[in-house]
Structures are given as structure tokens and as C-alpha cells.
Amino acid sequence: MSPTVANAAAYVYVPSNDKGTVTVIDQATLKVIQTYPAGDLVQHVVPSWDLKTLYANVSGGNRLLPFDPVTGKPGQPIVVDAPYNLYFTPDGTSAIVMAERRDRMDWYDPVTWKRVRAVSVPCKGVNHADWSADEKWFLVTCEFSGSVLKVDTSTGAILGTLTLKRGAMPQDVRLTPDGTKFYVADMMAGGVWIVDGAKLAVSGFIPTGVGAHGIYPSRDAKVMYVSNRGHGGSHDHAGSVTVVDPTTGKVVANWPIPGGGSPDMGGVSADGTRLWLSGRYDDEVYVFDTSDGKVLARIPVPGGPHGLCVWPQPGRYSLGHTGNLR
Numbered sequence: 001m002s003p004t005v006a007n008a009a010a011y012v013y014v015p016s017n018d019k020g021t022v023t024v025i026d027q028a029t030l031k032v033i034q035t036y037p038a039g040d041l042v043q044h045v046v047p048s049w050d051l052k053t054l055y056a057n058v059s060g061g062n063r064l065l066p067f068d069p070v071t072g073k074p075g076q077p078i079v080v081d082a083p084y085n086l087y088f089t090p091d092g093t094s095a096i097v098m099a100e101r102r103d104r105m106d107w108y109d110p111v112t113w114k115r116v117r118a119v120s121v122p123c124k125g126v127n128h129a130d131w132s133a134d135e136k137w138f139l140v141t142c143e144f145s146g147s148v149l150k151v152d153t154s155t156g157a158i159l160g161t162l163t164l165k166r167g168a169m170p171q172d173v174r175l176t177p178d179g180t181k182f183y184v185a186d187m188m189a190g191g192v193w194i195v196d197g198a199k200l201a202v203s204g205f206i207p208t209g210v211g212a213h214g215i216y217p218s219r220d221a222k223v224m225y226v227s228n229r230g231h232g233g234s235h236d237h238a239g240s241v242t243v244v245d246p247t248t249g250k251v252v253a254n255w256p257i258p259g260g261g262s263p264d265m266g267g268v269s270a271d272g273t274r275l276w277l278s279g280r281y282d283d284e285v286y287v288f289d290t291s292d293g294k295v296l297a298r299i300p301v302p303g304g305p306h307g308l309c310v311w312p313q314p315g316r317y318s319l320g321h322t323g324n325l326r
Helices: none
Strands: 013-018 019-026 031-038 042-047 055-060 065-070 085-088 095-099 106-107 115-120 126-131 139-141 149-151 159-163 168-176 182-186 192-197 201-207 214-218 224-229 240-245 252-254 263-268 276-278 284-289 295-300 309-311
Touching: 013 042, 013 055, 013 240, 019 042, 042 085, 055 085, 085 126, 095 126, 139 168, 139 182, 149 168, 182 224, 192 214, 201 252, 214 263, 224 263, 263 309
Parallel strands: 126 168, 168 214
Antiparallel strands: 013 019, 013 309, 019 031, 042 055, 055 065, 085 095, 095 106, 106 115, 126 139, 139 149, 149 159, 168 182, 182 192, 182 214, 192 201, 214 224, 224 240, 240 252, 263 276, 276 284, 284 295
């Protein structure tokens, strides 16, 4: 753990898209501490590059709401246009806002929050990203165009476009622990595409479950957890978590949710023993035991919980999203 997070409270921050709030949960007691108003269409809670701040992305309200990870309390909003998701360049000099509804990626100075570059994208629904092992470029998914872009880190230049199969709806994208390939969750295909980022080509597909959405590596890097949020609610009993071995590409376990659920996005606890996921259509948060997939808790939260952030997490710096650290 970085010394920077030594005094950070072990909390989980849950943005509720439908209600415009952020709920703070104590990881130890599994109890809600407080729910704060944030604004219209709050989407993800993102750790800053320097690990000192957590930013709630208030997309509809055109602002970021900073949280102090030591106290768990919000500060003064920062004006930013249409922040659906937020990332940081590996050197920490730029913040990249995925302005999904504007069809843009916007580079900001993360100190002054002045926009320094706007990059229009040739697709619809630009939102999730992850970096190559050498951090010179990144892949970003375009949810509504069924495509993946390769982008130069320093200039924002679009280096290429990968079009997935017809009807695809790519969501989260994550570099595998060995740094050789990417997993891209596809909500419509019900699984993850294996993508060779260097060649920008699909090299395989792993079926996981209905509504494949989020991807999270375990702390020992031996498996990756894929959240499958189902058809849109617990009534269909399709929501689950699939455990994949990224070395072999094989599914090693599947964790259904008793009674059904809609696991969406989240993260792994610092010690790796718990996987926290938002129940997007069921107004709750799930806590899984990573040793056996047992659901330890279902915590009620305001409507439409989305990209929750588990904090603190190990790492030197944050690349963004709900906790993509290096």
C-alpha cells in the first residue's frame, strides 16, 4: 500500500445514478455511514492519480464531486463537461474525461481543471479504458457503436478502430495481469472478447453470462472476476459473477446470486478477500467472499447504483475508473 493511503478510511463509495447520490459504506461493519447528494446522473467514483482524492463523476450535472478518503466526506464541486468516466495519464499530468454524450475524450489539467485538449471520437458511447503494459497507448470501448479504439497516450490521436461483431455492446476493458492482452466485456454477447491490443484484433471469446459488464483482477493476479448483470433485474435470476483464469482463458467458477441480482461494477478489497459490486437494477450492493463466491451481504442503497469504488487499494498511482491502479 502506498504511504499516501495510510490514513484513508476503509470505505466503499456508491454512486446511485437514478437518485443522484453517493452512499458511503463501512467495509468492516457493512453498514451505511451516510448518503450525500451529488447531482444528476452520477456514474462512477474514481481515485485520483495521486491517490489523495476520490471523484464522483456527475455526468448530467457537468461536475466532479471530490471526496476526502480520510474523512469520507465531499468537498466543493468542480465544473467539468459531461464526465461519464474519468482516467489519468500514467505520468499524472493529464486527466481524461470520457464525455460520452459529447462523443469526445477531453484532456484536463488535473490541478486547475482547465480543458487543454478535446478529441472527437469516431464512435458512440465512449466510456471505459485501460492502458498497454508500456503505457504508451490505451484501448477505449464505444458502447453504442460496438467498437474499440486504440489511442495514443501523449497526443490523443486515434491509432485504430476495432469493430466487434454486429450487435456488440462493449463495456469494461482490462489489461490481463501478464500484460499481453485485454479482456473486453460485451453485454450483448454475454462474455469477454480477448483482444490483442498491439495488433488491434480479436484473438478469442470467453462466454461468461448474461449482461457481462465489469472486469476485476484478483489481488494475486491468478483470476479475473466478470460481473454479469443479467437482463435488467433480479426477476430473471440471470445475474452472476464468472471467475476466469487469464492464463488459460478458462472459466473456473460461476457464482450465481441467491434469489437473483444485477451485479454491475465495483472492485476488490485491499486484502483480496471480498468483491464488492453494485446491484444496478436492484438498489443494493453485493459483497462476495472471493474464496467461494458466497454472498456475505446485500446492502440497500438508493436507486441505480453504478460504478462503486472500494478504497483504499494497493498501487503506486491510479489510471482511473473505479480503481485501475498500477
